[in-house]
Amino acid sequence: MFFIRFMNDMKMKKKLAITFISAAVLPLLLCGLFLTGKLRETAVTNAFAQASNNVERVRKRTEELIKVPLDISNRLMNDNRMKKAAGQKYDSYVDVIQTYREYTDIRDYLQLYKEISGIRVYAVNPGALNNWEFIQPDASVMAQDWYREAIDQKGMAGWNFMKDERKDADDLSLIRSFPLDSSGRKGVLVINVDKQRLSSILDQESFPTLIVDDRNRIVASNEAGVTGKDLSAIHADEDIRSLQAGSYDLSVNDKSSKVVIASIRPQDSWNGLRVICIFSVAEITHDANQVIRLGVVVMTASLIFAAALIYASASLLSGRLLRLSKHMSKVRSGSWETFLDIDGKDEIGLLSRQFNALVREVNDLVHEVQETNRQKYLVEQRQNEMKFKMLASQIHPHFLFNSLESIRMEAHIRKQDDIAEAVWLLSTLLRSSLETGNGKISLGQELERVRCYLDIQKFRYEDRLRYQLTVDAGLEEMQVPPLIIQPLVENAVVHGLDSRAEAVFIEVEAKAVPRGVRVKVSDNGAGFTPDRLALVREKLASDMMDEEEQRIGLRNVNDRLVLLYGVSSALQIESEPEAGTCIAFFIPGGDSRC
Numbered sequence: 001m002f003f004i005r006f007m008n009d010m011k012m013k014k015k016l017a018i019t020f021i022s023a024a025v026l027p028l029l030l031c032g033l034f035l036t037g038k039l040r041e042t043a044v045t046n047a048f049a050q051a052s053n054n055v056e057r058v059r060k061r062t063e064e065l066i067k068v069p070l071d072i073s074n075r076l077m078n079d080n081r082m083k084k085a086a087g088q089k090y091d092s093y094v095d096v097i098q099t100y101r102e103y104t105d106i107r108d109y110l111q112l113y114k115e116i117s118g119i120r121v122y123a124v125n126p127g128a129l130n131n132w133e134f135i136q137p138d139a140s141v142m143a144q145d146w147y148r149e150a151i152d153q154k155g156m157a158g159w160n161f162m163k164d165e166r167k168d169a170d171d172l173s174l175i176r177s178f179p180l181d182s183s184g185r186k187g188v189l190v191i192n193v194d195k196q197r198l199s200s201i202l203d204q205e206s207f208p209t210l211i212v213d214d215r216n217r218i219v220a221s222n223e224a225g226v227t228g229k230d231l232s233a234i235h236a237d238e239d240i241r242s243l244q245a246g247s248y249d250l251s252v253n254d255k256s257s258k259v260v261i262a263s264i265r266p267q268d269s270w271n272g273l274r275v276i277c278i279f280s281v282a283e284i285t286h287d288a289n290q291v292i293r294l295g296v297v298v299m300t301a302s303l304i305f306a307a308a309l310i311y312a313s314a315s316l317l318s319g320r321l322l323r324l325s326k327h328m329s330k331v332r333s334g335s336w337e338t339f340l341d342i343d344g345k346d347e348i349g350l351l352s353r354q355f356n357a358l359v360r361e362v363n364d365l366v367h368e369v370q371e372t373n374r375q376k377y378l379v380e381q382r383q384n385e386m387k388f389k390m391l392a393s394q395i396h397p398h399f400l401f402n403s404l405e406s407i408r409m410e411a412h413i414r415k416q417d418d419i420a421e422a423v424w425l426l427s428t429l430l431r432s433s434l435e436t437g438n439g440k441i442s443l444g445q446e447l448e449r450v451r452c453y454l455d456i457q458k459f460r461y462e463d464r465l466r467y468q469l470t471v472d473a474g475l476e477e478m479q480v481p482p483l484i485i486q487p488l489v490e491n492a493v494v495h496g497l498d499s500r501a502e503a504v505f506i507e508v509e510a511k512a513v514p515r516g517v518r519v520k521v522s523d524n525g526a527g528f529t530p531d532r533l534a535l536v537r538e539k540l541a542s543d544m545m546d547e548e549e550q551r552i553g554l555r556n557v558n559d560r561l562v563l564l565y566g567v568s569s570a571l572q573i574e575s576e577p578e579a580g581t582c583i584a585f586f587i588p589g590g591d592s593r594c
Helices: 002-009 012-077 080-087 093-102 105-112 145-152 195-203 286-332 347-387 397-413 417-434 443-464 486-496 530-541 547-552 554-565
Strands: 116-122 158-164 169-179 186-193 209-212 218-221 246-252 255-264 273-280 465-471 504-513 516-523 572-576 580-588
Touching: 012 116, 012 169, 012 186, 012 195, 012 209, 012 255, 012 273, 012 286, 080 093, 080 105, 080 186, 105 116, 145 158, 145 169, 145 186, 169 195, 186 195, 195 209, 195 218, 347 554, 443 465, 443 486, 443 504, 486 504, 486 516, 486 554, 486 580, 530 554, 530 572, 554 580
Parallel strands: 465 504
Antiparallel strands: 116 186, 158 169, 169 186, 209 218, 209 273, 246 255, 255 273, 504 516, 516 580, 572 580
């Protein structure tokens, strides 16, 4: 409590200075330490993910490369001509030379497949000759481990980094034994993998990457001087020689490193290869450490600079707050004409602009209330106009109804039922019009009024007028403004039927649509010419309707719809000469369905 009271009593300048310094230094240091660790962790994680992707890519490409000699060995294992050339008994050297010359498959494979650099067939045959394709193994060759393993594995393939005596160089080679004949004699097939293609797989890798055989001899590497050496030459932990596929933390050349290993086990092989990727954690985090050191320098300089400027900033801030406080006091006293001019885009500048906007919005709100009241009055005025649109006077409505009823009864007595029906319809229509208030009526009542009007017109035009009223189920009780459809039907009769000798069909449709109801009044009457249609649309959009149209016509309906529901409910008119007219509008709300 004492600290809070002490801070509340402190001047704004000192309070801002203390708050800024104490609140900025500690979070900045904590963020620096957190981001430092995250930066190092992210660098190592990204490097590990990249190394894993590199190893997987090298593994796949190496598998594709060694699949070629494996496929060739499968073909040669089933090549009886090769077996015959290597193991048959020769009567003379001429037969040997002739046989070697006729058998060209090995030379064809070497020309066709660039993935291999040599093919040798070792077979014990005293009558044969050495031509570097078919070779007679001596005791030293047969004593070598790779030769004995090939014989012992009975046709399975092996992969060794071994010397090619023809060129005195080491190559990754496929070794595989095959039967020479049915007597049980065996030969050994050796296929060299092209060294350049194998090395090219590793050349594009950014981290040190090795391919080693099962004897831990480095078959290929993107580091110079280590190919052909034992894996221990990279000065790694002894454990790396026995590690299988996975990721490990080891010491390589006395540096903490990440090691990613993937195994390659070709089909029908008794051994395989390993892809090893190594990267030093210190090298990966070297750039991150430089960024961290630079960040420390920048943060320190920023804190010193901030401490020097904080007092000046606090003075400026407190002065602007004081000006804001004075103007707020004026508003509290009831002066809404005040205007606060504080420049800047910071919170105080924003607050000053919001203060000025508040004053303007209060005045705008007053005008908006006045405009709302005016529109409400206009709607009521339109409703009253429509209420009396079909009568010239309401001085004696009771006398009018009694007179119409007397006429109807007299026509009925004289057996003029059609005239009696017409008088009854007219009486019903007038009564519903006079009883209409300023509120709303149901859609069913409005359509009943339309039906009465059309029946009266049908009495006049007889077969020249046909009509149909269609309304979706559940919409009859929807509340609509009175006399909103009947004027449109009257317009269809006046402009569609009076100007046309043929029969006219009028259709009124009320259909549920998303978020409301769409009402459409259409006829197949005379229609509007394009110029007349354009003029009507222009008058509806402006304030150019003549007095009669404005009183009971389209303008009246359009204005009431716009005033009640907005511009989206304005009348939409489509018409073509001699094809008819369609007038539609939208009423929001109600029992709408898709």
